[in-house]
Amino acid sequence: MTIVELAAAVLMGLGGLFCVVGAVGMLRMPDFYTRMHAASVIETLGAGLVIAGLILLGGLTLESAKLAILALLIFFASPTATHALARAALVRGLEPVLDEDARE
Amino acid sequence: MIYAPVVAALIATLALLLARAFLGPNVFDRALAANAVGTVAMLLLAVIEFYTGRPGFTDLALVYGLLNILGTVAVLKFFRVGDLGEPGEKEEEAA
Amino acid sequence: MRKLSAAVTLFLFWIVLSGYFTPFLLAAGAVSAVAVVAFARRLEVVDPEGHPVHFAGMALRYWPWLAKEIVKSAWEVTLIILHPRLPISPRLVRVRSTQATAVGRVVFANSITLTPGTVTVEAGRGEFLVHALTREGAASLAGGEMDARVTRNENVS
Incomplete structure (x- = not known):
């Protein structure tokens, strides 16, 4: 195992770990709005680290370029989808759970 | 073999997300879980390409990602408006 | 061009x-x-909004900082998720946005959402409604550093 493969394995392993953590958060969080934050851990750090590891393994090839486009797609599209979901939920009247000292 | 643990972690993530989609309790939780399932499925496809060494899975992942966005927006619009809308309809009327 | x-x-x-x-x-x-x-x-979609090529400089100047912020706050959210008592203090805050163009506001709103722990719920002209997972996350956003950085990189050609 070369040093590059080792680094890629570490990156991908961490990425997989963050994905599992995000999914655990999806199950543990008390309401919809807080679950969105757990989901965004999957979509940023989880996805980013796994794809970074794969790009490291792929080297300078077209495959890596495709993976980079995949990462850009996730990073541009997932916040838009999350925002659309949050706005739709608020418009629909879903009340967020707020902390006691959060009243303005 | 460095891919097998990653594939296992991603499949575990999918299982947990599906549990959230199953539990609900409302449509937005399910849509959020479905969106996250789409993202993880893209990652899984990309890893499987390297795992099996068969080319073409990254293209599948790209197409899947594009469809995932469309699917989320369509589901949202359906549940906010009640149908997929008429062409040229103003969004504010329904909201 | x-x-x-x-x-x-x-x-x-x-x-x-x-x-x-x-x-x-x-x-x-x-x-x-x-x-x-x-x-x-x-x-008529090849306009500054459909193909914002004047934002290309942002990729070099703004994205590294954004990536650092994402990693930092993702780590914080991870610790919260794994904490046995789940120490969250969710709140809705209003955040000022000083961007002049629509694309600039989109970049700022997407940056907020992309950072774990904060989600833009309502994106208005000059003010966003943001849902934050913790008191600290809301406070760091209200500090306005991200807003200032996006505005600074907005009009660089």
Whole structure:
């Protein structure tokens, strides 16, 4: 195992770990709005680290370029989808759970 | 073999997300879980390409990602408006 | 100029997706790119909003900082999720946005959402409604550093 493969394995392993953590958060969080934050851990750090590891393994090839486009797609599209979901939920009247000292 | 643990972690993530989609309790939780399932499925496809060494899975992942966005927006619009809308309809009327 | 750069971007995208370098396929890609730009011109979507090429400098100056912020706050959210008592203090806060253009506001709103722990719920003109997972996350956003950085990188050509 070369040093590059080792680094890629570490990156991908961490990425997989963050994905599992995000999914655990999806199950543990008390309401919809807080679950969105757990989901965004999957979509940023989880996805980013796994794809970074794969790009490291792929080297300078077209495959890596495709993976980079995949990462850009996730990073541009997932916040838009999350925002659309949050706005739709608020418009629909879903009340967020707020902390006691959060009243303005 | 460095891919097998990653594939296992991603499949575990999918299982947990599906549990959230199953539990609900409302449509937005399910849509959020479905969106996250789409993202993880893209990652899984990309890893499987390297795992099996068969080319073409990254293209599948790209197409899947594009469809995932469309699917989320369509589901949202359906549940906010009640149908997929008429062409040229103003969004504010329904909201 | 904008049309030319749009066509070149589309052609590069074609090459990455196809991966073949035969003359016929390269020519087909070039024709497709030009045709798409021609159709987009008829739809009037090749404008500063549809193809914001003047934001290219942002990729170098703003994204590294954003990546650092994402890693930092993702780590914080991870610790919260794994904490046995789940120490969250969710709140809705209003955040000022000082961007002049619509694309700048979109970049700022997407940056907020992309950072774990904060989600833009309502994006208005000059003020966003943001749902934050913790008191600290809301406070660091209210500090306005991200807003200032986006505004600074907005008009660099």
